[in-house]
Amino acid sequence: MEEFGVYAVFGVNGPPQRLLSAEGSCRVSVAVPSNIHQVVLFSSGPWGERICVNAELNDARIPITIGKLTPYNKCLSWEQWEEETWTDSVTLNVSLEGGNMSKSEPELILAVKEYTPKDTVAPLAAREHNSKRKRRRAAEEDNDDKNGGKMEEEENTCPNGSKENTSPVRKVQGQTKISQKLFASRADVSKTKAAAPLVSPSGRWGQTLCPIDTQTAILIGGQGARMQFCKDPMWKLCTEDMSWVAAETLAEGPTPEARIGHTAIYDPDSKRIFVFGGSKNKKWFNDVHILDTQSWRWSMVEAQGKVPPLAYHSCSMFRGELFVLGGVFPRPNPEPDGCSDSLYIFDPQLSIWYQPIVTGNKPSPRSGHSACVMQERYIYVFGGWDTPVCYNDMYMLDLGLMEFSTVKTTGKSPSPRSWHGSAAISDTKFLIHGGYNGNNALSDAFIFDIDTSSWTEVKLPQLSVPRAGHSVISMETTGYFSEEEKDGDSMRGTLMIFGGGDNEGNFYSDLVTVAVEELLDAL
Numbered sequence: 341m342e343e344f345g346v347y348a349v350f351g352v353n354g355p356p357q358r359l360l361s362a363e364g365s366c367r368v369s370v371a372v373p374s375n376i377h378q379v380v381l382f383s384s385g386p387w388g389e390r391i392c393v394n395a396e397l398n399d400a401r402i403p404i405t406i407g408k409l410t411p412y413n414k415c416l417s418w419e420q421w422e423e424e425t426w427t428d429s430v431t432l433n434v435s436l437e438g439g440n441m442s443k444s445e446p447e448l449i450l451a452v453k454e455y456t457p458k459d460t461v462a463p464l465a466a467r468e469h470n471s472k473r474k475r476r477r478a479a480e481e482d483n484d485d486k487n488g489g490k491m492e493e494e495e496n497t498c499p500n501g502s503k504e505n506t507s508p509v510r511k512v513q514g515q516t517k518i519s520q521k522l523f524a525s526r527a528d529v530s531k532t533k534a535a536a537p538l539v540s541p542s543g544r545w546g547q548t549l550c551p552i553d554t555q556t557a558i559l560i561g562g563q564g565a566r567m568q569f570c571k572d573p574m575w576k577l578c579t580e581d582m583s584w585v586a587a588e589t590l591a592e593g594p595t596p597e598a599r600i601g602h603t604a605i606y607d608p609d610s611k612r613i614f615v616f617g618g619s620k621n622k623k624w625f626n627d628v629h630i631l632d633t634q635s636w637r638w639s640m641v642e643a644q645g646k647v648p649p650l651a652y653h654s655c656s657m658f659r660g661e662l663f664v665l666g667g668v669f670p671r672p673n674p675e676p677d678g679c680s681d682s683l684y685i686f687d688p689q690l691s692i693w694y695q696p697i698v699t700g701n702k703p704s705p706r707s708g709h710s711a712c713v714m715q716e717r718y719i720y721v722f723g724g725w726d727t728p729v730c731y732n733d734m735y736m737l738d739l740g741l742m743e744f745s746t747v748k749t750t751g752k753s754p755s756p757r758s759w760h761g762s763a764a765i766s767d768t769k770f771l772i773h774g775g776y777n778g779n780n781a782l783s784d785a786f787i788f789d790i791d792t793s794s795w796t797e798v799k800l801p802q803l804s805v806p807r808a809g810h811s812v813i814s815m816e817t818t819g820y821f822s823e824e825e826k827d828g829d830s831m832r833g834t835l836m837i838f839g840g841g842d843n844e845g846n847f848y849s850d851l852v853t854v855a856v857e858e859l860l861d862a863l
Contacts, residue, residue: 562839662686720770817833
């Protein structure tokens with residue numbers, strides 16, 4: 341059986357180079373030539389008891405974490421933005437967690453085996469010493485700011501902070517079908533030389549991922565490192581092969597301004613996506629943008645009625661209308677921004693906002709909560725944040741009676757959190773994953789059964805990465821199956837998780853997929 345190894349490809353013409361082996365060091369640093377613009381990292385062979393491989397690019401200024409290799413995500417890639425330049429001392433740092441490798445092994449310093457013409461000599465040795473010295477200086481600077489990147493207790497604050505140890509916005513390829521196919525055969529290196537550079541969304545949080553049919557979901561907005569709004573704000577996800585297509589230039593008309601904390605929801609009857617609210621630095625929005633997915637044209641609604649600028653609210657679609665609940669609204673200084681406990685409804689037919697008469701025990705003011713429409717009749721509201729309190733309570737809005745009620749639950753409930761992900765996975769069950777508790781990003785997952793009003797914690801390796809401000813959706817998919825699963829025009833429910841941050845300065849761009857059947861079997 342082939343032994344475990346971690347390999348890297350530097351540039352489109354570079355051969356695979358082994359960085360870690362079953363018997364070698366558990367930490368490796370590689371000096372990357374300045375003319376290289378793509379780095380691909382992948383594993384081969386059985387993982388055994390090994391947990392993950394941490395990968396980090398370091399440009400002597402700040403670390404750039406590109407993610408983790410795991411038994412379920414065996415390939416990562418990094419691509420340089422066109423307007424960025426590498427220094428002469430870029431390094432790739434790789435470390436292994438778990439397994440039988442000795443942690444006492446010293447760090448191994450390697451050189452890239454560059455693909456060069458016969459008469460060209462790659463200058464490697466001189467740069468290794470220089471890069472190591474700069475890595476050490478960058479690490480010392482980072483130690484002076486150990487709390488950098490931690491979330492502050494503010495409503496309109498990124499859960500990854502704004503300190504300089506956050507990761508720059510990069511094009512990162514995560515767990516997608518394309519990246520997994522690249523190294524299906526180690527011997528077929530020639531195919532990688534002709535492959536086009538991988539393209540996927542940059543790491544971000546606060547975005548929306550909106551499914552529109554069994555083969556397509558649309559990614560809109562988000563914010564990456566250094567509090568920078570994403571330069572690639574719109575993507576189309578093709579679920580047939582889990583590939584991404586940049587969609588910013590595909591649609592005509594006035595596109596929404598960059599933002600986070602907005603909502604995007606699809607109306608299957610009119611085949612339109614409605615984008616509402618959000619914020620951009622100190623600017624807040626209460627506008628409604630509509631994307632017609634048939635003509636691929638944006639339009640902006642001139643709505644009647646009043647709705648305040650809101651961010652980190654929830655938005656649910658019911659009978660063609662948008663139900664907007666809670667969220668943060670701006671207050672003039674010196675007052676802190678406040679949270680809403682109001683329900684606003686937008687009627688697209690009349691282009692009007694109104695507030696319905698609602699009875700019962702409604703939720704307290706909050707933001708960053710989740711709302712799931714169940715059985716086309718009920719909206720279940722969970723968690724949220726109102727400085728300095730995080731919630732883990734549950735409320736239900738009966739859309740027939742327009743009545744709120746407190747849901748008394750049994751079982752182990754999720755801890756208080758906000759900016760978590762939520763998605764319905766059956767007629768009677770929905771999932772809560774991750775979030776932020778005021779100190780840390782969370783990695784746990786729970787399923788709520790509305791028939792029994794009970795919580796059940798589910799533990800799957802795919803859901804074990806701490807995330808907050810990520811997107812969680814559930815949709816019927818076609819085509820994304822193994823050979824054993826293929827059965828004609830078969831379909832299955834798939835849970836998808838994209839992006840988010842870990843409150844340590846890392847922003848994710850990976851796409852994690854879990855079969856709904858696997859989730860239900862874990863109960």
